[in-house]
Each structure stands twice: as C-alpha cells, then as structure tokens.
Amino acid sequence: MTPSWRKPAGALGILAWIIFWVVLITxxxxxxxxxxxxxxxxxxxxxxxxxxxxxxxxxxxxxxxSIHSPRD
Incomplete structure (x- = not known):
C-alpha cells in the first residue's frame, strides 16, 4: 500500500483549525x-x-x- 497524502494534509488542516480557533476566541x-x-x-x-x-x-x-457517510 502506498501512503495517502490525506493524513498529513488533514493533520496540518487540523492544526491550522486549532490555531485559527484559539486566535478567534482569544x-x-x-x-x-x-x-x-x-x-x-x-x-x-x-x-x-x-x-x-x-x-x-x-x-x-x-x-x-470522502466526507459523506457510507450508505448501507
């Protein structure tokens, strides 16, 4: 299996979101x-x-x- 780029991109996105949220609230x-x-x-x-x-x-x-829930 080849590593997915989504995990590092998602981790960076989460960190960016946390920083944004902290700055907004403060x-x-x-x-x-x-x-x-x-x-x-x-x-x-x-x-x-x-x-x-x-x-x-x-x-x-x-x-x-995918951001959509899998349909059964």
Missing amino acids: SFSRVIGSWPVLVQALVYLIAGVVWILPLGRVMQWMETG
Missing part, C-alpha cells in the same frame, strides 16, 4: 472578561467543545477520501 477575551464569571465559564466551556464538531468530517475524509 480576540474576544477582553469583551468576555468583562462579563460575570459564570457567563465567562459557560462561553469558554462551549467554545472548548464547539471547535471539535467540524473535525469529524475531516477525520472521515482522512480515512476514506
């Missing part, structure tokens, strides 16, 4: 920091989970070459 830190502590915690909790959602399709693409 750019709002001054605004979020002025909110009540519980609201801040909720925002950061949600932001800490939401970034993972698009990665499922990327991981599927890395393994199969």
Whole structure:
C-alpha cells in the first residue's frame, strides 16, 4: 500500500483549525472578561467543545477520501 497524502494534509488542516480557533476566541477575551464569571465559564466551556464538531468530517475524509457517510 502506498501512503495517502490525506493524513498529513488533514493533520496540518487540523492544526491550522486549532490555531485559527484559539486566535478567534482569544480576540474576544477582553469583551468576555468583562462579563460575570459564570457567563465567562459557560462561553469558554462551549467554545472548548464547539471547535471539535467540524473535525469529524475531516477525520472521515482522512480515512476514506470522502466526507459523506457510507450508505448501507
């Protein structure tokens, strides 16, 4: 089997996405920091989970070459 280019490309894409997400969220830190502590915690909790959602399709693409679920 020849190695697929999708895995290194996907890994670089994931790293780029993480960097983008961190920069995006931290750019709002001054605004979020002025909110009540519980609201801040909720925002950061949600932001800490939401970034993972698009990665499922990327991981599927890395393994199969398609972003669509296989049909049974």
